[in-house]
Amino acid sequence: MINRPFKIDFEHPLPYFRDRTEPIKYIIIHCSRGTPEQQLEILNEYKISVHYIIDLKGKVTAVVPEDKVAYHAGLSRWKGSQGESLNGSSIGIEVQSLDMGQRHKSYTTASITKVCILIAYLIKKYKIRRENILGHSDVAPTRKPDPGAGFPWRKLYNHDVLFWYHKSMRIKSNDEKELLEIIGYDTSVIEAARYAFCRRFLPEEVEVIDDIQYLVDNPYPLNFTPKNQELYMLRLQCVASAFEEERKRNYWFFNN
Numbered sequence: 001m002i003n004r005p006f007k008i009d010f011e012h013p014l015p016y017f018r019d020r021t022e023p024i025k026y027i028i029i030h031c032s033r034g035t036p037e038q039q040l041e042i043l044n045e046y047k048i049s050v051h052y053i054i055d056l057k058g059k060v061t062a063v064v065p066e067d068k069v070a071y072h073a074g075l076s077r078w079k080g081s082q083g084e085s086l087n088g089s090s091i092g093i094e095v096q097s098l099d100m101g102q103r104h105k106s107y108t109t110a111s112i113t114k115v116c117i118l119i120a121y122l123i124k125k126y127k128i129r130r131e132n133i134l135g136h137s138d139v140a141p142t143r144k145p146d147p148g149a150g151f152p153w154r155k156l157y158n159h160d161v162l163f164w165y166h167k168s169m170r171i172k173s174n175d176e177k178e179l180l181e182i183i184g185y186d187t188s189v190i191e192a193a194r195y196a197f198c199r200r201f202l203p204e205e206v207e208v209i210d211d212i213q214y215l216v217d218n219p220y221p222l223n224f225t226p227k228n229q230e231l232y233m234l235r236l237q238c239v240a241s242a243f244e245e246e247r248k249r250n251y252w253f254f255n256n
């Protein structure tokens, strides 16, 4: 039994869930603009759900119990995932951000600290691998822009709840599609996968958009190519290498 190392401020307000039939393998991070109360209204309207909402002050709303499947990822895919959605094998966390994560200051220290505590607890409880902590835009690149290029992934790494790439390690391939697929991206629309990658690993290539409705309706720009092609390819090679190494390391850890 692992005790929850944080306080829940509001518990289980929505009835949209089903029983789990698969183990929990992924954590999917989302962002929401409104307060938890406003967010609950939206979820309720569409009859969808999430496991946790964390507000700007770091307060936690537990919407659906962890042992139930919540409806947060929609059509989504990641390397090795089964079926049409990651809902069945994931926990969804929504983090409040006033501008949908467009800038670093969009997220508060209080909320990110709580996100890290929550993820550390879930990793330990369900033996979730650090390469399976993903953003909604990673697993649904054509449909979703959250948690945005401002989400501080590196802080999660600093809190030891994520792994990161090393600049010295890279796969010496120039095949963009192959590299994106090694990481886990669905490349059926390559521009979308490319943009989702940049959101997370090369945010300086991503345009800041203040018109949130536009952003939601247009999660990625059509015909997107990074300005700095050389840096993009180098970063892609480093990140692909990191994911490959992490999977090998975990394979050894979980199978020996």
Ligand SMILES: [Zn+2]
Residues within 6 Å of the ligand: 029, 030, 031, 072, 136, 144, 146
């Ligand atoms: Zn989302």
